[in-house]
Amino acid sequence: MDPHTFDKGGPLYDRLGKLMGDGLVTCRQATHRDKRRLLQPGFRPSHVAAYTDLVTEEAAALCDAWPAGGTVPVTEAMTTLSTRVISRVLLSDSLDDPTTAEVRDCLTDVVRGLFVRTVVPIDALFRLPTPANRRYRNALSRLHTIIDAVIAERRRGADRDDVLGTLLAATRADGAAAPISGQEVHDHLITLLLTGVETQALCLASAFSLLARHPEAERRLYAELDAVLPGGRRPGPDDLPHLVQTRCVVSETLRHSSPGWLFTRVTTRDTELAGCRLPEGATVLYSPYLLHHDPSSFPDPERFDPDRWLPGRPTAEQRRAMMPFSAGNRKCIGDEFAMVEAVLALATIAGRRRLRHLPGHVEEKPRPGITMGPRSLVMACASRSATPSAVPATPRATAAPRASDSRTAGDHGVHNT
Template identity: 45%
Template sequence: MTTASESESESESESDTWTVATAPGALPVAGHALQLRKGLLAFFAGLPAHGDLVQIRIGPSRAFVVCHPDLLRQVLLDDRTFDKGGFVWGRVRQTLGNGLAACPHRDHRWQRRLLQPAFSRDRLRGYTPAMTEQISVLTDRWRDGEVIDVPAQMHTLTSQATLRTLLTADCVAPAAATVVETLPVFLHGIYRQMLMPTHLHRLPTPANRRFNQGNTRLHAAVSDAVRAYRQVADQHGDQPEDLLSVLLAGRDQDDRPLTDAQICDQVITMLIAGIETAASTLAWALHLLATHEHIQQRLYTETSAVLGNRPATWDDLPRLELTGHILTETLRLYPAAWILTRVTSTDTELAGHPLPAGATLVCSPYLIQRRADAFPNPERFDPDRWRADHTPRPPRHAYVPFGAGARQCIGDNFTMTLASLALATISARWRLDPTTSAPVRCSAAATLQPQSLRLRLHQRSPLPIS
């Protein structure tokens, strides 16, 4: 293990060799906006060839893209100097409010302490029966030979499972249905809002109207859920052990009860993170398995031996080793949170380059996790690279699909548990085949999503247990 002093020495020794550059091809007014629109992921993936810290321009705005794992780690671990903000989180905060994912450093510690009990190991174990139930409800409807819209099916699955675990009371069922209905419109719209110049947000375009209507409905539904919970608590005095109950009992940094608006901000943030991250990860995992038949067969051997033909449960997770490696490798190739932004809170420097207070930094797990010097054959889907006996071992500091440091995603274990249960259950019961030889395109929106991904289902019989 590398000690903190050793890491500092490595950073100091490398600081003399850092390269800081400006991305080529910027236009006088638009900057790199045209390149971003033509091929966003390809543009980012090509930046490490120019330097370890690369400046880009979007219109009049400038940002520095962090292209080296050591620099990325420095930024993510120092959340006081490199605070949440920038064109991604600034717009998210305007829309979602001051929830845990978007709040600045000054509010993060008390919010993290407040929410942590809802994601403890004991709570997570308690959530899994509802997850298993929702996985069975969806997959029991599938039929042999059916072609499914994979992203839509995974969104339905993770929406229902997340809502049934984080908002468990029956009184919120109507509000939960509205949340599921409005989330896709909201998420598609918020990405457009992130990249759109601020002065265009108020224009009455059809896209802006759809987004604003979805945003209003989403907040209204969650507000209805909060009021319903309060009424149940006032009448009966007992509450289920879920996210909303934790928030209703919580206190802010001044030891005051949370307002309904504060609770709504947290609930919406957690639902979006839980639903979209798991849905994106599962959709990509199924696509990768369908296009790598030998790995799909190995997974079937594992899940059939562990599960037979029943759904996966909490107690099965330790024996689903390949399942976990497949999801880990999927998140390396297609991290749901593929882009993060930070803003310097004070004058500082990075890679030996001075940065004034207010400078924007762009961090992309997608970019870092596809570096050939960190992951040999980086474009190859290889779950075995995560085996304990694999050499060389993947560098953990270059694998950051959930971020790192104090602001690492609070729901990382929630996502991995839900995705593991779903992937194992699906694999034990179904073989998935592509319906076309055409490559699946990756859509870089609020999360990385596969476009037009349809797979054909073939029902399996469990392998005999030796």
């Protein structure tokens, strides 16, 4: 929580910085504040509410195309959804459908290749002309080319009220701050695409996988959706406070199967942490996954139990230990947005479709990557008419939205939606 002593850095971020540029995720503390101030407005709760329609529109279009009785490549579909949503938030309609699909495929290849490049410090290995190296290099280069083309086209055209519009205004120093360079605009967009797509897709894929294995949690979710959104109605911003059970499912998914599982910091001076003396330049690793699976914070941590997050249930200790979006001033800038997107996408899709594991399904073993989650989940799809249920929906009155302070330690924004 002291970013001056525990700065971004270490092998993970140093190498990510070379690959992603000097964006918000990898930058050091000295330049962080200006970058964060520039991007923050696009992710404020007031802005996030404006994105609800585009999330539900994309989610409904996606799942309405799934054949009832067929199979669905769930992880791929969720990656399509999160790519389409984030590209509209960042770039409005600057990417046509085929290019958005290409961006999705490039991001998948880049994210796969990033982790091994951050943990294996032998550059020569990655210069070899292997198919995997070629795929990674082509995807990264194509991603840069697409982003450059979008920026160039926007510079020639009209201003738009989106994240790219904010960044381009900053190159002209329309505000009070010093102008940023074209390279910074590029690095910010690449960073936001790389951070905002896969984490979100894995969170949603994990939620569907967990729900299919926990019929009671699934039944409670359906009961809420049938009560709040009868007839599979698409949710709007006013429905968010009433989607209590849905939000609990997302929160418990983020606890149980946190997509971000390992991060590093570097000490900028000799210091002490939890009784350990650390010299300047030491790499410190922290893992939301381990914190979320510590039985002293979360009894029976392997159990998927969305009710842990019902209003009034989590203790102060659990709120502190729950940090899928990290904490402090380097907390995820997209936390509010990610929660709203996940709740709305889950409500929209689960309101219309029921996803089941295929016969003989074996749960994927967690495989470490830059993120963690089911990377190739395929499920069976059925359409869903209202499910009569003995379990009543969570009463509406329990769900008053709370004011938010996105930097509060460990308060992951679950209650802010």
